Amino acid sequence: MKRLLWAAAALTLLALPLFTDATLGHGWVRILDFALLYVLLALGLNIVVGYAGLLDLGYVAFFAVGAYCYALLSSPQFNLHWPLWVLLPLGAMVAACFGVLLGTPTLRLRGDYLAIVTLGFGEIIRIFLNNLGAPVNITNGPQGVSGIDSLSVGSYNLGQTHGWGFFEFVPVVNAYYLFLIGVLLAIVFSHRLERSRIGRAWAAIREDEIAAASMGINTRNLKLLAFAMGASMGGLSGGLFAGFQGFVSPESFTLMESVMILCMVVLGGMGNIAGVVLGAVLLSVLPEALRAAGPLQQEWLGRVVLDPSNLRLLMFGCALVLMMLLRPEGLLPARARQRELHGE
Amino acid sequence: METFLQQLVNGLTLGSIYALVALGYTMVYGILELINFAHGEVVMVGALVALSVIGALSHLGLPGPVVLLLGLTVAAPVCMALGFVIERVAYRPLRRAPKLAPLITAIGLSISLQQIAALIWGRNYISFPAVLSIDSYNLGGVIITSLQLTIMGLAALIMAGLLMLVQKTSLGRAMRATAQNPAVAQLMGVNTDQIISFTFVIGSALAAVAGVMVAAYYSVGNYTMGFMLGLKAFTAAVLGGIGHLKGAMLGGLLLGVVEALAAGYMGDFTGGVFGSNYKDVFAFLVLIAVLVFHPNGLLGSRAREKV
Amino acid sequence: MSSVVKPLLQAFDIHKSFGGLKALGGVSLSLEQASITGLIGPNGAGKTTFFNVLTGIYKPDAGHTEFRGQTLPAGLPHLVAARGIARTFQNIRLFANMTVLENVMVGRHVRTSAGVLGAIFKTAATRREEMAIRARAHELLKYVGIDARSHHVAGTLSYGDQRRLEIARALATDPFLLALDEPAAGMNASERAQLGELILRIREDGRAILLIEHDVKWIMRLCDFVTVLDYGLCIAEGSPLEVQNDPRVIEAYLGVGAA
Ligand SMILES: Nc1ncnc2c1ncn2[C@@H]1O[C@H](COP(=O)(O)OP(=O)(O)O)[C@@H](O)[C@H]1O
Ligand SMILES: [Mg+2]
Numbered sequence: 001m002k003r004l005l006w007a008a009a010a011l012t013l014l015a016l017p018l019f020t021d022a023t024l025g026h027g028w029v030r031i032l033d034f035a036l037l038y039v040l041l042a043l044g045l046n047i048v049v050g051y052a053g054l055l056d057l058g059y060v061a062f063f064a065v066g067a068y069c070y071a072l073l074s075s076p077q078f079n080l081h082w083p084l085w086v087l088l089p090l091g092a093m094v095a096a097c098f099g100v101l102l103g104t105p106t107l108r109l110r111g112d113y114l115a116i117v118t119l120g121f122g123e124i125i126r127i128f129l130n131n132l133g134a135p136v137n138i139t140n141g142p143q144g145v146s147g148i149d150s151l152s153v154g155s156y157n158l159g160q161t162h163g164w165g166f167f168e169f170v171p172v173v174n175a176y177y178l179f180l181i182g183v184l185l186a187i188v189f190s191h192r193l194e195r196s197r198i199g200r201a202w203a204a205i206r207e208d209e210i211a212a213a214s215m216g217i218n219t220r221n222l223k224l225l226a227f228a229m230g231a232s233m234g235g236l237s238g239g240l241f242a243g244f245q246g247f248v249s250p251e252s253f254t255l256m257e258s259v260m261i262l263c264m265v266v267l268g269g270m271g272n273i274a275g276v277v278l279g280a281v282l283l284s285v286l287p288e289a290l291r292a293a294g295p296l297q298q299e300w301l302g303r304v305v306l307d308p309s310n311l312r313l314l315m316f317g318c319a320l321v322l323m324m325l326l327r328p329e330g331l332l333p334a335r336a337r338q339r340e341l342h343g344e
Numbered sequence: 345m346e347t348f349l350q351q352l353v354n355g356l357t358l359g360s361i362y363a364l365v366a367l368g369y370t371m372v373y374g375i376l377e378l379i380n381f382a383h384g385e386v387v388m389v390g391a392l393v394a395l396s397v398i399g400a401l402s403h404l405g406l407p408g409p410v411v412l413l414l415g416l417t418v419a420a421p422v423c424m425a426l427g428f429v430i431e432r433v434a435y436r437p438l439r440r441a442p443k444l445a446p447l448i449t450a451i452g453l454s455i456s457l458q459q460i461a462a463l464i465w466g467r468n469y470i471s472f473p474a475v476l477s478i479d480s481y482n483l484g485g486v487i488i489t490s491l492q493l494t495i496m497g498l499a500a501l502i503m504a505g506l507l508m509l510v511q512k513t514s515l516g517r518a519m520r521a522t523a524q525n526p527a528v529a530q531l532m533g534v535n536t537d538q539i540i541s542f543t544f545v546i547g548s549a550l551a552a553v554a555g556v557m558v559a560a561y562y563s564v565g566n567y568t569m570g571f572m573l574g575l576k577a578f579t580a581a582v583l584g585g586i587g588h589l590k591g592a593m594l595g596g597l598l599l600g601v602v603e604a605l606a607a608g609y610m611g612d613f614t615g616g617v618f619g620s621n622y623k624d625v626f627a628f629l630v631l632i633a634v635l636v637f638h639p640n641g642l643l644g645s646r647a648r649e650k651v
Numbered sequence: 652m653s654s655v656v657k658p659l660l661q662a663f664d665i666h667k668s669f670g671g672l673k674a675l676g677g678v679s680l681s682l683e684q685a686s687i688t689g690l691i692g693p694n695g696a697g698k699t700t701f702f703n704v705l706t707g708i709y710k711p712d713a714g715h716t717e718f719r720g721q722t723l724p725a726g727l728p729h730l731v732a733a734r735g736i737a738r739t740f741q742n743i744r745l746f747a748n749m750t751v752l753e754n755v756m757v758g759r760h761v762r763t764s765a766g767v768l769g770a771i772f773k774t775a776a777t778r779r780e781e782m783a784i785r786a787r788a789h790e791l792l793k794y795v796g797i798d799a800r801s802h803h804v805a806g807t808l809s810y811g812d813q814r815r816l817e818i819a820r821a822l823a824t825d826p827f828l829l830a831l832d833e834p835a836a837g838m839n840a841s842e843r844a845q846l847g848e849l850i851l852r853i854r855e856d857g858r859a860i861l862l863i864e865h866d867v868k869w870i871m872r873l874c875d876f877v878t879v880l881d882y883g884l885c886i887a888e889g890s891p892l893e894v895q896n897d898p899r900v901i902e903a904y905l906g907v908g909a910a
Contacts, residue, residue: 208747214738215729215737225767263452310467317451320452
C-alpha cells in the first residue's frame with residue numbers, strides 16, 4: 001500500500017510538467033521550475049534556521065554567490081564556458097566558504113544580533129555585485145551578466161527542445177527534471193542529517209547552547225557547519241538559477257528575497273522538511289495568482305488601484321506576522337517546535 | 345582640511361538624525377531585549393505624512409517653518425499611534441514566546457508597513473516642496489546651512505529633554521526600573537505594560553521628528569527610505585551600547601561622522617577602486633566590527649547570562 | 652590523608668569576579684580518584700561559579716586547573732567535557748523539547764565521530780555507531796531508573812526524573828569526574844535516599860563525584876571529603892567529621908557568635 005502511494009507520488013511528480021505544459025502552457029511550467037528552486041533555497045535555510053536555530057536574514061547572499069559563480073564562469077563575460085558538473089559543485093563550495101567567512105566572526109553573537117549582521121552581509125554582497133563593474137569590470141555592475149550558457153548535462157542541452165517519441169521536452173520541462181533531482185537530493189540529505197549525530201547536536205544547540213557545550217559539543221564548529229551546509233544549498237540553487245535564466249543581475253538578490261525564503265520556512269514549519277517544502281511551493285505559486293489582480297482591477301475599477309507586486313509583498317509581510325501570532329509552529333510543524341510553543 | 349571640516353559638519357547633521365532614531369531602538373531594546381525592526385518604517389511613515397501635509401499647505405503662502413511645524417504636528421501623533429499599535433499587535437502577544445518569534449513578526453511588520461506606504465504614497469520619490477528658504481553660511485570655506493543648524497539644534501534639544509524625562513521624572517524612574525528588571529518593577533507597583541507602551545510611543549515621536557528632518561535634509565521621501573536609515577540607526581545604537589541612551593546619541597553622531605568622512609575620503613584612499621558608493625557597506629562593517637570586538641558598545645555594559 | 656596516587660583534579664588559586672563582585676577569591680581544591688567530595692557553603696558563596704569555571708563556561712581571572720595530569724583548557728566547555736568532566740546544572744538545563752532518549756544520545760556526541768558525509772551516505776560505520784549510541788543511551792537510562800520514559804519529552808518529566816536524566820546525560824560523556832550542582836534540591840527524603848544510592852553506585856564504577864548540596868546531614872553521610880566555601884574563599888576542608896566541628900564552618904553557617 002505504502003509502496004503504491006510512493007509510486008503514485010513519483011509518477012505525479014514526473015508527469016506534472018508535461019501535463020502542465022500541455023494544459024496551462026510554458027508559463028506555468030516556469031512557475032513550477034521556480035517553485036523547485038525556492039524549495040531548494042528553503043531547505044537550505046531550514047538547516048540554518050530550523051535545525052540550528054540561527055536566524056539568517058541574508059541568506060540570499062549565498063544564492064547570489066552561486067549564481068554569479070556560474071554566470072562568470074559560463075558566459076561571454078570572461079569568455080569562459082565551464083561545464084555544469086564543475087560549476088554546480090563549485091558554486092556550492094564557494095557559497096559554503098562565504099558561509100564560513102560570515103559565520104566565523106559572528107556566530108558568537110546573540111540571536112538577534114546575528115540576524116542583523118547576516119542582513120548586513122546580504123546587503124554588502126549586493127552592493128559589491130552592483131559596484132564591481134568598475135574600475136575593473138568583474139560583475140558588469142547593475143546591468144548584470146547575460147548570455148550565460150544554458151544548462152546542459154553532457155551533450156544534452158536542457159535549453160533546447162527535444163522530442164522523445166510522443167512527448168516534447170521543452171527547455172522549461174527539462175529544467176524541471178534537473179531541479180527536481182536537486183530538490184530530491186536536498187530532501188534526502190536534510191532528512192538524514194536531521195536524524196544523525198550532527199542533527200542532534202544542532203537541535204541541542206538550538207535548545208540550550210550552554211548545556212550543549214557542556215556535553216562536549218563544539219558549538220562554534222557545528223554552527224559554522226550549519227551555515228556552510230545551508231549556504232551550499234543556496235549556492236547550488238543559485239547556479240541552477242543562473243543557467244536557467246541565462247541572465248543574472250544584483251536586482252534578483254535583494255533583502256526581500258531573503259525575507260521571502262524565510263517566510264517559506266516559517267509558514268511551512270521550521271525544522272520540518274515536509275512543512276518547508278509546502279511553504280516554498282505555496283509561496284511561490286500562490287503569488288502568481290495575484291498577477292491576475294492587476295488586469296482584474298483594470299476591468300472592474302477602470303484602473304489599477306493596488307499594484308500586484310505590492311500586494312504580493314504585503315501578503316508576505318502579513319503572513320509572517322499572522323503566522324507568528326496564530327500558528328507560530330507553521331502549517332506542518334516539526335515535533336519539537338510544537339512542543340516548544342504549546343507544551344504537550 | 346576643508347573637506348574634513350565640511351564632512352564633519354555634514355556628518356554631525358546626519359548623525360543627529362541617526363541619534364534620534366537610534367534612541368527608539370535603544371529604549372525598546374533596553375526594556376524588551378527586542379530589535380524593533382519596524383522602527384525604521386515608523387520614521388518613513390513620519391516623513392511621508394509630513395510631506396503630504398506640507399505639500400497640501402505649500403500653496404497657502406504660510407512661512408516655511410510654520411508649514412514644517414504643522415507637518416510635524418500631524419506626523420508625530422500618527423507615528424505615536426503607529427508605535428503604540430505595533431507594540432500591542434505584534435510584540436505584546438509574544439512576550440513569552442521564543443526569541444525568534446517577535447523578531448520574525450518585526451520583519452513581517454516592517455515589510456507590511458513598507459508595502460502599505462507604497463500603496464498609499466506610490467512607489468515614486470516624493471519631493472519636498474520648496475517652502476523653506478535655506479540660508480548658507482560660509483565659515484572659512486566650510487559651508488553650513490540654516491537647515492543643518494536647525495537639525496542639530498533641535499536634535500540636541502530633544503535629546504536633552506529625553507534625558508531629563510528619563511533621569512528626573514517619576515515616569516523615567518519607572519522606565520529605568522522596568523528596563524532593569526520588569527518582574528521586580530511590577531512587584532514595586534510599576535505598570536510595566538503601560539511603561540512599555542509609553543516607551544514605544546516616545547520612540548515613535550522621536551522617529552517622526554527624525555523622519556521630517558530626513559525628508560527636509562534630502563528633499564525627498566519614499567516608501568523604502570526607512571529601511572537603510574533604520575539599519576544605520578540600529579548600528580549606531582549598538583555602537584554606543586544598546587540599551588544605553590547616551591550611548592545611542594554618541595553612537596549616532598559618531599556613525600554619521602565616520603560615514604561622511606568615509607564617503608569623502610574613500611575614493612582618495614583606495615585610488616578610486618572604492619568610491620562613495622560603498623558608504624553603506626561601511627556602516628555595516630562598523631556594525632560587524634563593534635559586535636565582534638566590543639559587543640557591549642562604547643558606553644554599554646551588560647551582565648552575561650547567569651548559569 | 653596523603654596518598655601515593657596523584658589526585659584526579661587540582662585547582663590552583665582560582666579567581667573570578669563579576670564587575671566589582673568577587674565571586675571566587677582564590678579557591679584551591681584537590682579531588683581524589685573515585686571519591687565523593689562535597690562542596691558546601693551558604694548561598695552566594697561561589698559554589699556554582701566554581702563549577703562554571705571548572706567546566707569552562709566562565710574563564711577564570713586567574714588560576715588554573717590540572718586534571719589527570721594535564722592543564723584544563725579555560726573557557727572551552729566542550730574541550731573540558733572531552734577531557735572527562737561532565738556536569739549537571741543547579742537550574743536544570745535539559746534539551747526540554749527533545750525526548751529523554753535523545754537527550755542522553757546528545758551526551759554521546761563527544762565520544763562518537765560520525766560526520767556529515769557519514770550521515771548523508773549512511774555508511775555502515777555510521778549506522779553501527781548510531782546503534783551503539785542508542786544502546787548505550789538506553790543502558791544509562793536503565794542505570795538511573797527512567798528507561799520506561801525514554802520516549803517522553805524531557806520537559807514533561809517530574810522534577811526528580813529530570814534530575815536523573817541530567818545525570819544520565821552527563822554520564823553518557825564517559826566522565827572521570829561528575830560534577831553535580833544541587834542534584835537533591837527539591838527532592839523529598841525518599842528521593843534523596845535513592846539519589847544517594849545512585850551516586851554511590853556511580854562512584855563504585857570508578858568515577859569521582861563533586862557534589863554541591865545544602866543538606867549538610869545528607870552530604871556528611873555521603874561524602875568522603877568536604878570543602879566549605881564562604882564569600883568565594885575556601886574556609887575548611889577535610890573529612891566530614893573534621894569539617895563538621897570546624898568553628899569557622901559553624902560560624903559561616905550559623906552566623907557570628909553561634910560558635
Ligand atoms: N553571571 C554572573 N554575573 C554576575 N554575578 C554573578 C554571576 N554568577 C554569579 N554571580 C554572583 O556571584 C556570587 C556567587 O554566586 P554562585 O556561585 O551562584 O553562588 P552559590 O552557587 O554558592 O550559591 C553571587 O553573589 C552571585 O550573585
Ligand atoms: Mg549555586
